[in-house]
Amino acid sequence: xxxxxxxxxxxxxxxxxxxxxxxxxxxxxxxxxxxxxxxxxxxxxxxxxxxxxxxxxxxxxxxxxxxxxxxxxxxxxxxxxxxxxxxxxxxxxxxxxxxxxxxxxxxxxxxxxxxxxxxxxxxxxxxxxxxxxxxxxxxxxxxxxxxxxxxxxxxxxxxxxxxxxxxxxxxxxxxxxxxxxxxxxxxxxxxxxxxxxxxxxxxxxxxxxxxxxxxxxxxxxxxxxxxxxxxxxxxxxxxxxxxxxxxxxxxxxxxxxxxxxxxxxx
Amino acid sequence: xxxxxxxxxxxxxxxxxxxxxxxxxxxxxxxxxxxxxxxxxxxxxxxxxxxxxxxxxxxxxxxxxxxxxxxxxxxxxxxxxxxxxxxxxxxxxxxxxxxxxxxxxxxxxxxxxxxxxxxxxxxxxxxxxxxxxxxxxxxxxxxxxxxxxxxxxxxxxxxxxxxxxxxxxxxxxxxxxxxxxxxxxxxxxxxxxxxxxxxxxxxxxxxxxxxxxxxxxxxxxxxxxxxxxxxxxxxxxxxxxxxxxxxxxx
Ligand code: HEM
Numbered sequence: 001x002x003x004x005x006x007x008x009x010x011x012x013x014x015x016x017x018x019x020x021x022x023x024x025x026x027x028x029x030x031x032x033x034x035x036x037x038x039x040x041x042x043x044x045x046x047x048x049x050x051x052x053x054x055x056x057x058x059x060x061x062x063x064x065x066x067x068x069x070x071x072x073x074x075x076x077x078x079x080x081x082x083x084x085x086x087x088x089x090x091x092x093x094x095x096x097x098x099x100x101x102x103x104x105x106x107x108x109x110x111x112x113x114x115x116x117x118x119x120x121x122x123x124x125x126x127x128x129x130x131x132x133x134x135x136x137x138x139x140x141x142x143x144x145x146x147x148x149x150x151x152x153x154x155x156x157x158x159x160x161x162x163x164x165x166x167x168x169x170x171x172x173x174x175x176x177x178x179x180x181x182x183x184x185x186x187x188x189x190x191x192x193x194x195x196x197x198x199x200x201x202x203x204x205x206x207x208x209x210x211x212x213x214x215x216x217x218x219x220x221x222x223x224x225x226x227x228x229x230x231x232x233x234x235x236x237x238x239x240x241x242x243x244x245x246x247x248x249x250x251x252x253x254x255x256x257x258x259x260x261x262x263x264x265x266x
Numbered sequence: 267x268x269x270x271x272x273x274x275x276x277x278x279x280x281x282x283x284x285x286x287x288x289x290x291x292x293x294x295x296x297x298x299x300x301x302x303x304x305x306x307x308x309x310x311x312x313x314x315x316x317x318x319x320x321x322x323x324x325x326x327x328x329x330x331x332x333x334x335x336x337x338x339x340x341x342x343x344x345x346x347x348x349x350x351x352x353x354x355x356x357x358x359x360x361x362x363x364x365x366x367x368x369x370x371x372x373x374x375x376x377x378x379x380x381x382x383x384x385x386x387x388x389x390x391x392x393x394x395x396x397x398x399x400x401x402x403x404x405x406x407x408x409x410x411x412x413x414x415x416x417x418x419x420x421x422x423x424x425x426x427x428x429x430x431x432x433x434x435x436x437x438x439x440x441x442x443x444x445x446x447x448x449x450x451x452x453x454x455x456x457x458x459x460x461x462x463x464x465x466x467x468x469x470x471x472x473x474x475x476x477x478x479x480x481x482x483x484x485x486x487x488x489x490x491x492x493x494x495x496x497x498x499x500x501x502x503x504x505x506x507x508x509x510x511x512x513x514x515x516x
Contacts, residue, residue, distance in 0.1 A: 120312025144381030181323030
């Protein structure tokens, strides 16, 4: 059976396990479990061939100088995951029609187990995600990270920004209280003032010339099926490109012509 | 960037990349720490700030505050800054669309090889200006609020018409105060200056029928109050009566 050779993760020397001497070698239960584990992973990998992908993703290098600003992108992704997970739980109770929507949200807030906590996480998570996405965008902007060869990653990013704002806009209506209802009426009207496509856009959002029950179902479908799928797919493309090109080094770092000159430092 | 500059960049980059640390476990540890901070912050906000739920939506009542989520304030404030009606489409859709197109195309018109912010004065200034402008508009939006009281005495011209008229004026004033009109209009010293026009002297400009017409069938972004007219014609009458009495006083 071909054994999978996992590359050793580059951990600092102090933490590396000392190899065992041959005479200490004995087959404990732990050893057998380890063998079985490696065997199982090897079996799967023989059929999936995913280990190359894992190596490509995890054992690449990030350039010198990579700092905390570089965590903002993945932080945005975690905020998105938070929205996705809490959103699924809200969807278990939410009823997207104009008659019951408000009651179902009230039920979530007041009666469902941890309901208000999950709804709060979804609500505040949206603010956090918007803040993080703007910070991440500012980072890539000021670091000039949108330049060659990462132009397309910037373009995907802008699409993600627009979709994220569209998520906030459609989600705001769903609790169907006075505040969200009237804010959305005004928001859809604002869309309608746009040149050329404006009126069509607001008709599409409302599902007709007037703001009615069907509007809510429409917002719900857009909010929980159309956009999240698109965002997930685009994040995938975004991260593929990030891994392919590597993240930029901070613009202040210059490559030294002879790396030997600096081996003494660090 | 020309061909030589591209090659130069890729060469420099591969040197820097080789001097860096592996993604696993170094970058993963940082990203993980950040993820914990993010989720903990969200949980704390949820616990401390909760998730309020206002009264149920109702297209026929009008006691509401048309306020978007805070991160849309800057768009709404843009409407206040740009007032002339013929410019409204520009403010609502025009400017955001132009900004989005400029953002999309950024890597295609800014193609210089320089990446340090202090050596890209135009890009950096534009970026800082955008952030300051958005921050300022968001602040304005947060500070504006939506007053729901009108401080105004019954004018002499209405008093002269008798007690009935004065009472209707007061009642109409209540309706306007509770209906969120002041979020977009200014009446005397009350309310916000924009995006809608001042209503202080609306009675001079429009007859009562035309005002009623505007309320039922307004120009966006003002919402329609047709629902109020159907469900509570009396309140709607009071509303138009009040507005049509708002005239220059001498
Ligand atoms: C859902 C939203 C987004 C997610 C989950 C996301 C995720 C990421 C991640 C994990 C990285 C790796 C480096 C880092 O974290 O800084 C990255 C890089 C990048 N992102 Fe995003 N991003 C999002 C939105 C955006 C937006 C709105 C823009 C800009 C308009 C953008 C432009 C870029 C660029 C240019 C890079 C390459 C940076 C470099 O190589 O230094 N992203 N993104």
